[in-house]
Amino acid sequence: MIKLEDNTIIESSSLYFIGNINLRVLIDDNLLKALEKLNITITNYGGKDEKGKYLSEIFTTHFKKSHKPLNFSFGTQTTEVDLEELKRIDKNQGHSRFSDLNLTEKLMISWRTFITSEGMGTIILEFHTKKPLPQNIHRKLSLLYLNFPILKTEGLDYLFVTQTKDAKMKHKPYISIENLCERYEIELIAKIRELVKDNPLFQKDHYHILPFQGFKRFKSLDYETIIPIIIINVKKTDASSQLDWLSQHKKLVAYYIAKPELYEMGELSEIYIDSLTKKEKIWSICERSLALGNYHGFLRIQFLQNEEIFYKPNQPRFSGFWIDSPNAFLYTVLMTIQNYFTLRIFDTYLDEKTEEIRYKKKDYLEKISFVNNLLNKMTDQVEEVENIDKLIDSDPHIQLTNLVGRAFQIDKWMNMVMKKINSLEKFVSTAEYIESHRSASSMERILYIIALIGVATGIIEALSSFGLIPWW
Numbered sequence: 302m303i304k305l306e307d308n309t310i311i312e313s314s315s316l317y318f319i320g321n322i323n324l325r326v327l328i329d330d331n332l333l334k335a336l337e338k339l340n341i342t343i344t345n346y347g348g349k350d351e352k353g354k355y356l357s358e359i360f361t362t363h364f365k366k367s368h369k370p371l372n373f374s375f376g377t378q379t380t381e382v383d384l385e386e387l388k389r390i391d392k393n394q395g396h397s398r399f400s401d402l403n404l405t406e407k408l409m410i411s412w413r414t415f416i417t418s419e420g421m422g423t424i425i426l427e428f429h430t431k432k433p434l435p436q437n438i439h440r441k442l443s444l445l446y447l448n449f450p451i452l453k454t455e456g457l458d459y460l461f462v463t464q465t466k467d468a469k470m471k472h473k474p475y476i477s478i479e480n481l482c483e484r485y486e487i488e489l490i491a492k493i494r495e496l497v498k499d500n501p502l503f504q505k506d507h508y509h510i511l512p513f514q515g516f517k518r519f520k521s522l523d524y525e526t527i528i529p530i531i532i533i534n535v536k537k538t539d540a541s542s543q544l545d546w547l548s549q550h551k552k553l554v555a556y557y558i559a560k561p562e563l564y565e566m567g568e569l570s571e572i573y574i575d576s577l578t579k580k581e582k583i584w585s586i587c588e589r590s591l592a593l594g595n596y597h598g599f600l601r602i603q604f605l606q607n608e609e610i611f612y613k614p615n616q617p618r619f620s621g622f623w624i625d626s627p628n629a630f631l632y633t634v635l636m637t638i639q640n641y642f643t644l645r646i647f648d649t650y651l652d653e654k655t656e657e658i659r660y661k662k663k664d665y666l667e668k669i670s671f672v673n674n675l676l677n678k679m680t681d682q683v684e685e686v687e688n689i690d691k692l693i694d695s696d697p698h699i700q701l702t703n704l705v706g707r708a709f710q711i712d713k714w715m716n717m718v719m720k721k722i723n724s725l726e727k728f729v730s731t732a733e734y735i736e737s738h739r740s741a742s743s744m745e746r747i748l749y750i751i752a753l754i755g756v757a758t759g760i761i762e763a764l765s766s767f768g769l770i771p772w773w
Contacts, residue, residue: 310535310536310550310553311535312535312536312605313533313534314531314533314534315428315531315532315533315627316427316428316442316443316530316531316532317425317426317427317428317530317531317532317631318425318426318447318478318528318530319423319424319425319527319528319529319634319635319638320423320424320426320482320527321423321424321642321645321646322414322416322421322423322424322482322485322486323420323421323422323486323642323646324416324420324422324486324489324490324493325420325490326420326490326493326497327419327420328369328416328417328418329418331502331503332493332496332503335496335502335503336492336493336496339375339495340375341373341374341375341489341492342373342374343371343372343373343374344371344372344374345369346360346370346371346632347360347364347365347366347368347369347370357622358694358695359622359624359629359632359633359693359694359695360692360693361690361691361692361693361694362694363691363692364691364692364693367418368418368419368692369417369418370415370416370417371414371415371416371417371418371422372413372414372415373414373416374413374414375459375488375489375492376460377457377459378411378413379409379410379412380409380410380453380454380455380456380457380481381407381408381409381410381452381453381455382408382409382410382428382451382452383451383452383453383475384399384402384404384451386449386450386451386475387399387402387445387451388402390449390450390451391449398441399441401441402438402441403438404430404438406430406431406432407430408428408429408438409429409430410426410427410428410429410452410478411426411427411429412425412426412427414485415635415639417639421639421642421643421646422639423638423639423642424482424485424486425631425635426478443529443531443557443598445478447477447478447479447527448477448478449477449478450473450475450476450477450480451475451477452475452476452477452478452480452481453474454473454474454475454476455474457476459488460481460484460485460488461484462491463487463488463491478527479527482527528596528597528598528599528638529597529598529599530598530599530601530631530634530635531557531598531599531601532600532601532603532627532630532631533557533601533602533603534603534605535602535603535604535605536604536605537604542588543583543585543588543591543604544580547578547591551574551575551577552574554577554578554593554600554602555574555577555578556569557600558594558595558597558598558599559573559577559597560597577593577595582704582708584700584704586624586625587625588604589603589604589625590602590603590625590630592630592701592704593704594705594708595708596708596709596710599634599705599708601627601630603627624695625697629698630701633693633698633701633702633705634701634702634705636692636693636702637701637702637706637709637711638705638709640685640686640689640702640706640711641706641709641711643682644683644686644711644714644715644718645714647679647682647683647718648714648717648718648721651718651721651722651725652721655721655724655725673729676722676725676726676729679722680722683718683722686711687715689702689706
């Protein structure tokens, strides 16, 4: 385990985990009204306050009106973390990673969601205590293993209404962060399915952004990518610049954003530390804060100078969160992570539907109609992921999304998705052309050849992408 001296430069800290939620239903006003009758509290992040001002101007008008980011809450939204259970599990695995994790007060975890009207979004989990988290506690928790069952299920019975394959799960005293995210999504989907089923007001063909999936989960995103976001408050002398401070504390910063498996190797190399803290990987818009990170997590460093307390109530606000506030940072980063999740979902979905087109759609005219419908539903969302200024209306936060996007290699995922979309478009145009010149039997043989070529091309692209290219 990497050891660092605790030189008390960290005054306080906040720790979040961001996971994916994909409801696969369109959420309109009718569905919202019905959900509220099921005792689901719905908060609109893009709504207006009592003065008619939008709560956050970092979002574009298009995003707020067309996508309506929402928070859905039902039942208890907080539970306790059992640190002794964490230590026991760790010890049973032959490690002592959390043996010195001492905390006299209860450690809690709370959660909320950020879900757009397309039914796609994120779940935000926050660790907290009554007092600010001490530095040594925070470092440890940022490395928490997501499959450790350490969250108490007491008071969370509502998360186990829907039966699972493991029916005994609802009787277990603890669940993991992965389980919590999954159970919350399952129960929210179950409530929506309850409303949609046999209700003429909710037509199934309307209530999905992607063709109906039977509410099944995308296994490629089965919480393999729950991402930590960390915000720390530190002291910095007025005389030192941000780069000077970072140069002096590179090892501390690297400790937070290094890959978790490297903590089993002892000391990080200076070369690796330098690679994590390169100047081009830093986001900063003022002298009191900076941020950097990678695929395994993002760190925001807030500088406290002369005991100054930022963001007092009488300060002017631009973004609704204040332009440089921790919340503005958090929601900008999660917007980019949500776009990453969207591309991952589209990539998996296109693979599944290409398979369906090849083997399950017998009528080629039906195939053409099916593909056209699929492309129409996906094009706008993919375009928005590629052009972030359609979603964020603030240059500093656009810069942040670009930085986070590079860390998650969004451009690589975008290219893969666009190649598959283009292949489907070629399938449609080729099929339409051949249909006007060939008999039905000839058409079927040609489509079969096209499908085989598509499979081969896909395999070659996949090998090229994942073999030569090392995902806020």
